[in-house]
Amino acid sequence: MKKQRLAILGSTGSIGTQSLEIIRQHPDKFDVVYLTGNSNWKLLAEQIQEFTPQKALIATEDHLDDLKAVAGNTEIVTGADYLPELASSDDVDTVLNALVGFAGFDSTLAAIKAGKKVALANKESLVVGGEIITEALKKSSAELIPVDSEHSAMLQCLVGENYDEIEKIIITASGGPFREFTKQQMQNVTVQQALKHPNWSMGAKITVDSSTMMNKGLEIIEAHWLFDIPVEKIEPVIHPQSIIHSMITFIDGSSKAQLGLPDMKVPIIYALSHPERFPLETPRMNWQKAQKLTFEPVDYEKFPCVKLAMESIEAGGYASVVLNAANEVAVERFLKEEIGYIQIPEIVEKSLANIQWNDSLDPETLKEIDKETRTFAQSLK
Ligand code: NDP
Ligand code: MG
Numbered sequence: 489m490k491k492q493r494l495a496i497l498g499s500t501g502s503i504g505t506q507s508l509e510i511i512r513q514h515p516d517k518f519d520v521v522y523l524t525g526n527s528n529w530k531l532l533a534e535q536i537q538e539f540t541p542q543k544a545l546i547a548t549e550d551h552l553d554d555l556k557a558v559a560g561n562t563e564i565v566t567g568a569d570y571l572p573e574l575a576s577s578d579d580v581d582t583v584l585n586a587l588v589g590f591a592g593f594d595s596t597l598a599a600i601k602a603g604k605k606v607a608l609a610n611k612e613s614l615v616v617g618g619e620i621i622t623e624a625l626k627k628s629s630a631e632l633i634p635v636d637s638e639h640s641a642m643l644q645c646l647v648g649e650n651y652d653e654i655e656k657i658i659i660t661a662s663g664g665p666f667r668e669f670t671k672q673q674m675q676n677v678t679v680q681q682a683l684k685h686p687n688w689s690m691g692a693k694i695t696v697d698s699s700t701m702m703n704k705g706l707e708i709i710e711a712h713w714l715f716d717i718p719v720e721k722i723e724p725v726i727h728p729q730s731i732i733h734s735m736i737t738f739i740d741g742s743s744k745a746q747l748g749l750p751d752m753k754v755p756i757i758y759a760l761s762h763p764e765r766f767p768l769e770t771p772r773m774n775w776q777k778a779q780k781l782t783f784e785p786v787d788y789e790k791f792p793c794v795k796l797a798m799e800s801i802e803a804g805g806y807a808s809v810v811l812n813a814a815n816e817v818a819v820e821r822f823l824k825e826e827i828g829y830i831q832i833p834e835i836v837e838k839s840l841a842n843i844q845w846n847d848s849l850d851p852e853t854l855k856e857i858d859k860e861t862r863t864f865a866q867s868l869k
Pocket of ligand 2: 636637638707
């Protein structure tokens with residue numbers, strides 16, 4: 489079998505490092521061609537030494553020389569602007585986009601235009617540019633496979649099904665660390681508390697997004713674009729154990745669910761092996777051990793970000809760009825302890841109320857809206 493030639497964008501992050509663990513299990517199936525990091529040059533250096541890619545990119549220039557000194561035959565490049573070039577290179581079959589935030593969009597689009605298989609962890613790509621990406625997919629031989637566990641679950645439930653026969657998508661959410669907090673308790677949430685997710689170990693941004701449930705909002709937008717399903721047909725439900733990763737109900741009343749331990753390696757390998765399955769050594773569910781799977785409705789008052797995200801789709805494509813940029817800024821400011829926890833949804837809401845866009849969207853205008861929103865969200869007290 490020919491090896492899949494991989495570009496791993498964001499290899500030093502949570503998804504990136506877990507994807508390399510999978511690749512270690514399958515040296516006969518994958519060839520790591522490109523690796524990229526932003527600030528963690530030491531980890532990138534270790535990865536270069538182990539996987540000997542053709543090229544590695546460090547987005548920030550600070551440690552370029554340190555990296556070059558230990559890179560052996562790997563060519564080192566710098567600058568985030570160069571990411572889309574790597575994502576569309578002839579040397580690559582599959583792009584795993586594990587970048588975080590708006591910064592991932594250009595690479596997703598470039599990879600799709602170049603006809604690559606794209607394993608997409610960077611959900612923000614679809615949040616900001618869902619329409620542009622789905623249009624590009626229609627004109628290309630590219631494949632877009634989600635890495636996000638919920639969307640991987642949806643895709644797995646939809647194998648062999650007709651998308652017209654979907655009645656509803658039930659997207660599960662753990663509810664995060666503050667599911668049982670009162671609104672009063674939410675006022676005093678600290679950075680340390682927000683960075684502690686009950687079930688998953690992830691990068692800082694998505695961990696905070698999970699705690700505010702903005703992550704579920706972003707994922708509803710992601711599902712809308714991936715499966716061409718109207719938002720009214722996507723129903724979030726709290727499932728604190730994170731065992732059922734999502735469900736599909738069909739028009740005959742039958743529902744399918746995909747289950748497993750909360751372990752991102754499973755959806756990552758599914759995206760890489762799709763439409764096949766590759767073996768994975770990772771802990772399995774113990775079905776003999778008694779446990780409960782429970783469900784409860786989302787409290788939209790306590791977690792306003794879910795509704796803000798759902799409403800942004802109805803308002804038009806630009807509103808999801810505003811939502812995303814305002815959220816990125818608010819999360820960053822919260823992590824720097826510049827603002828309080830409950831200001832995160834407030835900043836998003838104020839940005840949505842203040843920034844409008846009437847013209848059609850293209851990659852350049854997305855950047856304009858993103859920039860304008862960041863300036864506004866940064867200025868809010
Ligand atoms: P991390 O923060 O752990 O990793 C992000 C990666 O992107 C790192 O390699 C980082 O480099 C790099 N990076 C950050 N900013 C930039 C930038 N401006 N330009 C170029 N590279 C940059 O994030 P996660 O792995 O947790 O998440 C990645 C994506 O996957 C997100 O979109 C997230 O929502 C999604 N996702 C993550 C899950 C998880 O379990 N972690 C689950 C489902 C989805 P460095 O570290 O060197 O600074
Ligand atoms: Mg998810």
